[in-house]
Amino acid sequence: MSPTRRLTDQYPTLATVAERAGVSRQTVSNALNNPELLREDTLERVQAAIAELGYTPNRAARQLRTRASHMIGLRFEPAQEGTSNALMDRFVHTLVETMAKTGHHVLLFSGAVDDPLDGYDDLLRATAVDAFVITDTYAGTAETELLRRVGAPFVTFGRPWDDPDAAHPWVDVDGARGACLATEHLLSVGHRRVAWLGWEETSRIGEDRRSGWRRAMDDAGIDTARLGIRTTDNVDAARMEAHKLLDDGTVTGFACASDTLAIGVLHALHERGLRPGVDAGVVGFDDSLGAHVSWPGLTSVRQPLEQVAVEIVGLLHAVLSLKPVEPLGRLLEPTLVVRRSTVPEAPRPGTRAR
Amino acid sequence: MSPTRRLTDQYPTLATVAERAGVSRQTVSNALNNPELLREDTLERVQAAIAELGYTPNRAARQLRTRASHMIGLRFEPAQEGTSNALMDRFVHTLVETMAKTGHHVLLFSGAVDDPLDGYDDLLRATAVDAFVITDTYAGTAETELLRRVGAPFVTFGRPWDDPDAAHPWVDVDGARGACLATEHLLSVGHRRVAWLGWEETSRIGEDRRSGWRRAMDDAGIDTARLGIRTTDNVDAARMEAHKLLDDGTVTGFACASDTLAIGVLHALHERGLRPGVDAGVVGFDDSLGAHVSWPGLTSVRQPLEQVAVEIVGLLHAVLSLKPVEPLGRLLEPTLVVRRSTVPEAPRPGTRAR
DNA sequence: CTCTGCGAGTGGAACGATCAAATCATAGGG
DNA sequence: CCCTATGATTTGATCGTTCCACTCGCAGAG
The missing domain is CATH 3.40.50.2300 (Response regulator)
Structure with missing residues (x-):
């Protein structure tokens, strides 16, 4: 756990850690991003200082310098009530968890009512996100075209139905x-x-x-x-x-x-x-x-929405590191859950705990 | 719409706009944040340049300087299947839309499996979010205590049941x-x-x-x-x-x-x-x-989940601008939707379009 | 005529990180 | 013994914005 801290306290910075460990800022930076460059004992000393001060790198500063926000944008559409849209829940959760493993986060946004494409462009120009996940494969064509035009990386949940020579990675269920x-x-x-x-x-x-x-x-x-x-x-x-x-x-x-x-x-x-x-x-x-x-x-x-999310994250990482993606699309297999509407002896519904 | 642009192109910066408008960087900054400081004709000139270049301020740079990320963190818990958790959908969507109106975004995160509090602290130290929205009022006590201790602003959806003298704003349904x-x-x-x-x-x-x-x-x-x-x-x-x-x-x-x-x-x-x-x-x-x-x-x-979301955003803004919040809690009224399980003549269920 | 006050705008520094290039040992080859 | 190669670390510049202190011109008071 971290020590008690007030809002007025400054969080430690690279410089603080460097001073404590008796090294330069750059060395601390390397300890975080390229630890293999450091001599073993130096690395340990720096890591000790980091732990001692409870240091966490400032996202904004890193983002400004590297031009990578470590965030992906997810358009969050209103669930049509009475439809199964709510199952996106399962998908989103796994997406969040899987992204977190590599230090990435999920940013929700919703398009303007008049121009649904507006939200994408704004986030890109503001360098708020590195890439997008598109789940709405209906309205998808306009979106994918915009993103391709501005050169923004993205992965879709859903095949590019209307565009046989689309060049973006996708994941879908058969x-x-x-x-x-x-x-x-x-x-x-x-x-x-x-x-x-x-x-x-x-x-x-x-x-x-x-x-x-x-x-x-x-x-x-x-x-x-x-x-x-x-x-x-x-x-x-x-x-x-x-x-x-x-x-x-x-x-x-x-x-x-x-x-x-x-x-x-x-x-x-x-x-x-x-x-x-x-x-x-x-x-x-x-x-x-x-x-x-x-x-x-x-x-x-x-x-298999969980699996879809994991595949999408994998593709996102590939795209962001400019690795070639082959094959471009992944088609996953659904399964059948048998209940009493077909088999009278099936287990009773709804026996899950809260 | 914005002009076509490739990834390799640089987005325009404040300096670009300043040069185009024939003013200094600071003046452009003022045009955005304190337009009343500018003479009318200067303001117009700057705004024209902004529109012409399609300029959008860089979030990272602004965030670094002002220490405000314009993001709020929302813990996204796995929906317990078979429960009504999926209705959070409605809530989240309104939250996203309402926040967007003031240029804020919603960042999803999930706590570490072992220490659910870990996620909060990390985001704070990395200055990734300005505040939190807590929806899980069950496990809420440990979270609210941590956040109060580190001085992070937050609003909860749910009353502080177990803490009569809790000092944070909340919204709940009666x-x-x-x-x-x-x-x-x-x-x-x-x-x-x-x-x-x-x-x-x-x-x-x-x-x-x-x-x-x-x-x-x-x-x-x-x-x-x-x-x-x-x-x-x-x-x-x-x-x-x-x-x-x-x-x-x-x-x-x-x-x-x-x-x-x-x-x-x-x-x-x-x-x-x-x-x-x-x-x-x-x-x-x-x-x-x-x-x-x-x-x-x-x-x-x-x-009234939509109303809850709107109220929460209002309280968040109050808290972030350090305004005193009075009263601390808002209790909203639910309504009854009548269907055939009580009134045989009620409209048929599920007649909504996809 | 000088001084003060104010509106409008400018220029340098700073936020906290990383990149690129320089520095300093240390060792091996000629 | 010098010169170069290599590994380990440091120094200065930079990302794009906002904060702070300052300048400039002009009007009105003394």
Whole structure:
């Protein structure tokens, strides 16, 4: 622990440490940044002085001289309520922790309401951040173009869907694989006619996931005619589409592009007195809070967000040290969390402690 | 928009602007920080030069000189999955936006695993942040004591429960009032025997909320014997407690300390074939994602998190400019969001767009 | 006519670190 | 014995801004 200190006290500086250790400022600086340059006994003496005084280098001074802020900017968008955006929580936390290991910090910012690109430029010019992490792959194209234009390093969470020759590193989760896992799981527990409930066709992510369902169905040799539904991502819209599918009388499996949609299906089942996991199987996507607590528990595709964060940090370091990145993108595998909406014997939901 | 610029280009500095405007560096500095010192025509000339060059002051240099980083530190704790922690999202976003209005930014950090206090001290000594926002009022005591000791400014989201003569500003939401609203609502829709499902007695927040239930019941002249339950904050524990209460045969109202607990009650009702909102009324707390999407929709107490964030920023500014803060604490009022778990005619849940 | 006061603006120093180049031993080769 | 190579450390300059003390010109008082 550090000694008690008042605001009025000056924190020790390099010069203070140097004087105490009987060396020059530069030697102390080297002890911190290039310890191999020092003779062993000198190094020990300096380190002792640093510990004794509780010295921590001043970020501002270092930043001014080296032009590296050791901060990365993360645009923090308002969570759309009712969607699974809250799962970014998991991602952000790991990002913060992993960055901290190399002395980096995460700076949150939000774009101006009128010009969302404004925030980026300001931070760059003010040399407040070294690089950016972009998570919003929808509005991503304008952002990535700006950053490339001004030569700012960045890594995205999400593939450059609309830009085949984009030259920035990225990390993403294989959504098609996730939907494929979901569909195969539904088939394996006995469902044949497995419907897809997805987003509008304009969503690249949505179409990617849908393709996984399609592949699994094709592999199983099942006709998908009139089984692939596209709608808006809210509970009620999904509920109504589910009713239409159930009216058909043959559909018993539901693979969904989001937990929100899957929960809508559960609502429809409740309204008809059908038992999820017994009379029909439902799988969501994202393993959000809603999947945990919904009744009787929702099987869902879980994205390895912690792993995404770690990969992103790795890529950031590579980019910042100007190392070539090969390959440019990393595609990670999601997993399936099985709950009672597909398997009645699965553990009860929500048995976690506070 | 700013002109195109490469990484290799130097951003303009004060000196560049000064030369262009034909004044000294200090005059440009004054134009930015004390414009009233300049003659009107000079000011205009300088501002024109700034706009022309697209100048933005260098944060590091300013920070080094003024010892103000214009950043506030926010400890970002891992969200306990299955709890309502994800609602911090709303809070954080407003915090970021409001701080941005005065040119401040939010720096995320996480404490070391072994010593959670370590992160604070490091950031202070490195002069990386000007102040802290503390949201974790449980582990808060050790943190607040450290910060007071080193003389670091901070504001907490949460009352200093265990420290009656704490001298730091705080903002909190009146949990007792929220529980009172919930209970009065249940009474008003016809329930008489309203049970309380809350956390263990060790939780100050939990006991505060419980007191609101107790007050509302006392005001209505209803005996609360055997109606106040304490349990752990998870769906399954609540489900089992709800069954016990329902076995009694008289209990029809459930006011809960969290949405998690309330969802557990909903599960119990489903298992008995009872209709939420008709055969029994349930109210949660926090208006989390789960309340939005659970079936048939969960009435819940909503905390004014946006307002909390704005208040906190106000207090931060007061503290940083050394203004006296009076009163030290701000207690905000929660509101009730009515859904079908208490009123069958309420709008359907989850009809928000993505 | 000089002196004081004030508004407007200037120039040098400093914040605390790192970079680049100089210095000083110390040892080995011719 | 000198000269060079090498390792270890020091010295001065610098990053871009703001603080501080100062100059300059001009108006009004004595």
